[in-house]
Amino acid sequence: MxxxxxxxxxxxxxxxxxxxxxxxxxxxxxxxxxxxxxxxxxxxxxxxxxxxxxxxxxxxxxxxxxxxxxxxxxxxxxxxxxxxxxxxxxxxxxxxxxxxxxxxxxxxxxxxxxxxxxxxxxxxxxxxxxxxxxxxxxxxxxxxxxxxxxxxxxxxxxxxxxxxxxxxxxxxxxxxxxxxxxxxxxxxxxxxxxxxxxxxxxxxxxxxxxxxxxxxxMVGVRRVSLVAEDLPDLPGVLGSERADGRVSLVTTDPDRLVVELVRSGVPFSGLEIRPTTLEEAFLAITSKEGAHV
Amino acid sequence: MSSLVLAHTRYLMIEQLRVPIGPLAGALFPAIAMLAFVVPFAGKDPVAATAATGSFMLFGAMSNALIGLSISVSQDREQPWNPYLRTLPAGPFPHFAGRILTVLAVMLVSVIPVLLVSAQFTEATITPVRLLLGVGVLVAVLVPFLLMGLFIGFTLSSKAAIAVSQIVFFPLGIVGGLLLPPQFMPDFLQTLSPYAPTRGAAELVWWATIGTRPGTVALVMLAVWTVVVAAAAVWAYRRDEGRRFS
The missing domain is CATH 3.40.50.300 (P-loop containing nucleotide triphosphate hydrolases)
Known part of the structure; x- marks a missing residue:
């Protein structure tokens, strides 16, 4: 063409x-x-x-x-x-x-x-x-x-x-x-x-x-955000960022991520799960920080 | 290409005519000033009245060139319509040429009230040949003021251009002997006058209309001013192109 x-x-x-x-x-x-x-x-x-x-x-x-x-x-x-x-x-x-x-x-x-x-x-x-x-x-x-x-x-x-x-x-x-x-x-x-x-x-x-x-x-991607000091390695995290004390994790499988998070025993508070916009998802995916926060 | 210039001129003319505040001010102000200052004091003297008519026509034409052009060029630069026009299959030339032609057309119309006042209320006389010559000279001597308008329009925001063009315009008109003939000006102004671009322009208009000999210093200075403002206008145009279109 x-x-x-x-x-x-x-x-x-x-x-x-x-x-x-x-x-x-x-x-x-x-x-x-x-x-x-x-x-x-x-x-x-x-x-x-x-x-x-x-x-x-x-x-x-x-x-x-x-x-x-x-x-x-x-x-x-x-x-x-x-x-x-x-x-x-x-x-x-x-x-x-x-x-x-x-x-x-x-x-x-x-x-x-x-x-x-x-x-x-x-x-x-x-x-x-x-x-x-x-x-x-x-x-x-x-x-x-x-x-x-x-x-x-x-x-x-x-x-x-x-x-x-x-x-x-x-x-x-x-x-x-x-x-x-x-x-x-x-x-x-x-x-x-x-x-x-x-x-x-x-x-x-x-x-x-x-x-x-x-x-x-890819719009099925969700943003899981919470307040926590240190997070273990979590499954299915596409990207993460930390701002104002909150950690935002972008994932395709929020359910599994939360289960693993609870299982890890790490203290956290203020858990929120919300759909991302397409733009947010892509920004998070490309954010330079690694999956480990 | 020429049909595009025409198309741009047409749309810019329509714009001017639908909101004719600028052209009206440019046309009426010199005519009213004629009525107030020339008719009572020089109306009975054919030569003085004719010279004054030329001066006030130049004054009105200058306001179109300097104030009108600088404001419309700076406004153009602020409107997203202008970069849109640049995505159309034409370079910047048709719009630019349209802008200049529009200013010239509005200028030619705006000198008519001055002519009418002069014909009705003064003893001014002129042969058709001299009148034509005068209008031709008027357009020619307008060049440095058009360039000045472009320089201001390409460097300043429209708000600043409105103020600065007026601030430049009035003193230039006065020093050049357009509002008050040179021989009635205070000494220091008489000394200064030949160095203003308006003086040389006025001398040429007077030469065309009443046949006086233009002063050498004023003519040389007019040429110098033209070269300087041309360089400044080119610089300002390139700077604007570099900022918005490179």
């Missing part, structure tokens, strides 16, 4: 901050890839490199066989702007026009607005749109130039359930017609609903790159 976007051993620093750390990633034609990671994990930096806004400190970024810095190459991509920055005094139709003007192949304006439920708002100024309407307009703009590859950064943040599902349908139909999508989201549900492949980034690296199913299984 053709590779549409590729990062090879990409490192990006902002001064002393290491945003991406020798990260490699391929996005193939026809894929719908979910990019997951906590804030500061490097998701935005990665997208900014792919769309040509930033350059890597070292390593190579390729887009549609060329450089993302080349405007002609970017004819094949679409991106969502942050809806907070849309020019307030322009009308919905005018914003679509100015974006479309950059592309040789343009989506039909009426059809595009229809697809994102904005047909009635074509003459409305952006300043008069609700947050959800702005969000939908921002996502629609990614499709204005009939792209082969779209980057959707948090496409449904702040949308109600109905609007979110409508937007998912739009993304799915683009994908079914052969379009390629790189999607970031805070919502695991969204990634599950749309993506086939999930890439988890943290600390500027790819922590996991697998099918949705494999990643979903």
């Amino acid at each position: 053709t590779i549409l976007a590729r990062a090879i051993e990409v490192t990006r620093r902002y001064g002393d901050v290491l945003a991406l750390d020798r990260l490699s990633l391929d996005i193939k034609a026809g894929e719908l890839v979910g990019l997951l990671g906590p804030n500061g994990a490097g998701k935005s930096t990665l997208i900014n490199l792919f769309v040509g806004l930033r350059r890597p400190t070292s390593g190579t970024v390729e887009l549609l066989g060329g450089s993302p810095q080349d405007p002609a190459v970017r004819r094949g991509i679409g991106m969502t702007p942050q809806e907070t920055g849309l020019p307030e005094s322009l009308r919905v139709g005018e914003i679509v026009d100015i974006v479309s003007a950059h592309f040789p192949e343009k989506a039909d304006k009426g059809e595009l607005l229809e697809r994102f439920g904005l047909s009635d708002l074509i003459r409305r100024q952006v300043g008069g749109l609700s947050g959800g309407q702005r969000r939908r307009l921002a996502v629609a703009l990614a499709f204005a130039g009939r792209p082969r590859l779209v980057f959707l950064d948090e496409p449904t943040t702040g949308l109600d359930v109905e609007a979110r599902r409508a937007l998912w349908d739009g993304v799915r139909s683009f994908h079914e017609d052969g379009g390629t999508v790189l999607l970031t989201s805070h919502y695991l549900e969204e990634i599950e609903a749309l993506a086939e492949r999930v890439v988890v980034v943290g600390h500027g690296r790819v922590l996991a790159d697998d099918t949705v199913r494999a990643v979903r299984d």
Whole structure:
């Protein structure tokens, strides 16, 4: 399959901050890839490199066989702007026009607005749109130039359930017609609903790159936290960290861990078991401390 | 490429016209100042009134170049819309060119009230040729002030740009002899005046409209200022590019 976007051993620093750390990633034609990671994990930096806004400190970024810095190459991509920055005094139709003007192949304006439920708002100024309407307009703009590859950064943040599902349908139909999508989201549900492949980034690296199913299984990970001085070696601990006197253990089998803990006779208090978010689980897994606290 | 410049100019113009506070201030303030200061004192003198009309047109045009441009450039840099535009298949040029063309267009419209006041209420006279020449010179001498606006816009936040551009604008206008003709200025200002970029610009406008000979020092200084602010604007642009897009 053709590779549409590729990062090879990409490192990006902002001064002393290491945003991406020798990260490699391929996005193939026809894929719908979910990019997951906590804030500061490097998701935005990665997208900014792919769309040509930033350059890597070292390593190579390729887009549609060329450089993302080349405007002609970017004819094949679409991106969502942050809806907070849309020019307030322009009308919905005018914003679509100015974006479309950059592309040789343009989506039909009426059809595009229809697809994102904005047909009635074509003459409305952006300043008069609700947050959800702005969000939908921002996502629609990614499709204005009939792209082969779209980057959707948090496409449904702040949308109600109905609007979110409508937007998912739009993304799915683009994908079914052969379009390629790189999607970031805070919502695991969204990634599950749309993506086939999930890439988890943290600390500027790819922590996991697998099918949705494999990643979903990892969500079964639980966080067991307690107050204790010293802990023996416990079974099934994927990662641990100590903060404010509490020890947090990430495990796939909390029941067995607690049984072993009690059996070991070590004094402890304040036992809590709770589900982790996917992001937490991955952070814990990669925390540099060993399993033994 | 040219169609993209047009598309950007169009959207920036629409933005300006829908919220026309800046252009209105740039157009009305010099016209009102004309009514208050020129009409009663120099309105009966054709040459003085014509020169004053040129001065106030330059004053209004300068406010668009310096204040208007610096504020819109600094605001652009603060909006996430601007980096989004950079992900579209075009370099920074169409937006930049659109911005400059918009300022020029707004500037040309904003000098009209001054012209109307001058035609209605003073004895100012001008031939069509000289009027055209005057407007041409006006656009040309605006270059250093556009560059100054770019420098401020690319280095400061929009809040700071609003304040700093005004602080730069008024003294430059006064020292250059735009509000009060040089011969009426106090001695120390008369000494200082030729070294201000506004003075050279004004001398050229007066040369085009009433045919006076521009002073050498003022012209040389205008050229020096243009080179210096051009270098500063390029530096500020590169610094901004390096920070936001590298």
